[in-house]
Amino acid sequence: MSDREDQDAQPRKRMRLSTPDTGEQAAVTVSTPAEPADRSPKTTATYAQESQLEKEIRAGITAYVNPHAPGFTGILKQRYTDFLVNEILPSGQVLHLESLDVPQQTQNTDRRKAAETESTGPVEQPTKPGTDSEAVSENGNGDAQPIGAEGPEKNGAEQSPEITLEDTQLLHSLFGETTTTAITALYRQVLGKPGRKPRDLPSVKSDAFADKEQRTSAHQTIRRIFCSRLETTTENDGTFVISAAPPRDRGRRGGGRNQPGTRGKGKLGWDELGGEYLHFTLYKENKDTMEVIYYIASQLKYATKHFGFAGTKDRRAVTVQRVSVHRARAEELARIAKNLRAGSKIGDYKYEPRGLELGDLAGNEFVITLRDCRVPGDEAAATREHAWNVLNNAVASFKTGGYINYYGLQRFGSFATSTDAIGVKLLQSDLKSAIDLILDYSPAALAAAQDTSSEELISHDDKARAEALHIWRTTSDASAALAILPRKFAAESNIIKHLGFKDRKGQLIRRTDYQGALQAVPRNLRLMYVHAYQSLVWNNVAGRRWERFGQEVVEGDLVLVHEHRDKEEGHGEEEEVDQAGEVIIRPAVHDQAGSRHDEFARARPLSKQDAESGKYTVFDVVLPLPGWDVEYPPNEIGGFYKEFMASERGGRLDPNDMRRKWKDVSLSGGYRKLLGRPGKVEFEVKEYEKEEEQMVETDWERLVKRKESEVFHSNEISKAAEQIMEVDTEGEGKPREKKIAVVLKMQLASSQYATMALRELMKAGNVQTYKPDFGSGR
Structure with a gap:
């Protein structure tokens, strides 16, 4: 059995309920109705051994929007099918797995393109002469065409892919019309005689770019538009030179283990399908996102960097998300999908011109089943009606007031040393100690x-x-x-x-x-450490802000400029709204740790007049993640950043000194909303007897039911049922006590934590996480 199989199999042997301990760390005071006042600290527990409540306190998760609302207890994730997560696409549509089949049109085109790749070459066709020096040519009917759309090339040549009007305008803005014309003429020569050596072809020179970001954009633009057939260099005097790239074997898929496949037809072959990026829906049960992607990449012989997704999803859950891969065929992925381990499915293939990046989603929809629920006044015997009444009031308060938008415990890891502690050492430039903690x-x-x-x-x-x-x-x-x-x-x-x-x-x-x-x-792991430190600071500041001012909007509170254009006249330049709907908005600066180099946001403090105007609510208030490119609140909350970060717990750091020579630990910062508010909340109270009883249908179950009379054989149906349902043969024929389960459906924006929303709804210590009866030992 492999390590990965062993990891999956072990938790099924013995299970236990991890009930939060009532211990509290020294010098921390949390006022919640569920906490006794007299408790002694645990002085020897490591982070991995601390109770849920202790971890929350340590991570700065202490306050509630409505601490007096009644909570209730329940078991979270007793079965992994009790936690369903479906991405919400930027369009607002909730993503579901609809089909495992390759669409017929895509399938036919794939087969034809594969056959052309393996043949002796494309069919030779004549080309219209005299167009090399023109940015726009005419076709046989005298109609104007975009650059590069003149038609098939000469004998043995590759067909020039169409350059869109948008790309043409981009080239003009970077190089000017004259240079753009010369670049496209060079490109046609490269495609017309693909076997020619680069030194036998001319090069094109353009003026120097004074701005580094514009120069980087020019390099990337040339590589993308001309499919890496042209290469760019910068001379000592700053002159930008575009020349033919060395010839590669483009007639066969897979130029190497780390290279995505090509079709031997250039960009046009992919455009005919819809784009160079194959998007597909990944459905997984009780697995990490990267676990499945690693396997698919190994079968394609691709590096994982050629895959993109909007965000990773929980392991102990059933999740549905979109994934993209550069230049892969749907038929090939469908073949690989047949060998995926139980609980993983891919489908809904579609070619797109762009790949997915982190943050390319509007949020996630959660369907959470909480088992063995108990509500106030119902300790002796659970009743469905009583539970519904209590839940109805709690949910109404939750929908109106929202919850403090804390970073959840997932952000801080599960090892003996929390990830934020490693981040502190990195920011202190104590790299040896950081390594010692990682290897602890x-x-x-x-x-x-x-x-x-x-x-x-x-x-x-x-x-x-x-x-x-x-x-x-x-x-x-x-x-x-x-x-x-x-x-x-x-x-x-x-x-x-x-x-x-x-x-x-x-x-x-x-x-x-x-x-x-x-x-x-791996860079994503390196960044995780310093980002965890930012999260720790943010959590502690958020708790202090709420304890001091609550729902009141006060002078010095920060709001995002771009969200209030009608209110912000005269307060800085306007910025574009992040189309991904991100709650965390980071500045796009070249040396920011882990930033997306696109849209960025600025914040400004409210004046006394602004705060009293009634134009702003607490849902507009943001708090910065510490960095060198953020505004800190010019009030006592800004002072608390200095106080906390200068403390032992805060690493004795200065919030105004976050630049480092090593860019990966040089934090420019960002902004995060103080409060989160669910976009949609529904709940249902159910009675159940058997522990294995499933309350909701997964996407896979729905698909099996829909297909069972069409393509699925009975043994496939049985296999699917076995993956989802566990048969309990013990206690058959014995009467069972009825229990209460709450099925909660809610939609949250990206980067918001469902566990933190549940914490507000259920209150301190009431979310009881069901986990394997194995200590992490880390």
């Missing part, structure tokens, strides 16, 4: 790994991790450590490989190259 492990996990008779319930992967890291720490033997370390621990593996590299004499020559070791860690 639990003594309990090591003891369980070394004692074969141990009954400590720690997963196989976590015991192997502890043993491998202990070997590295005590012997510096990278080979021995890596032989044991499970592959999924990418950060630890890459650090050990780098630090443990030996020269021909067997000497460790990178043992103190800490920045090099951290740079070997």
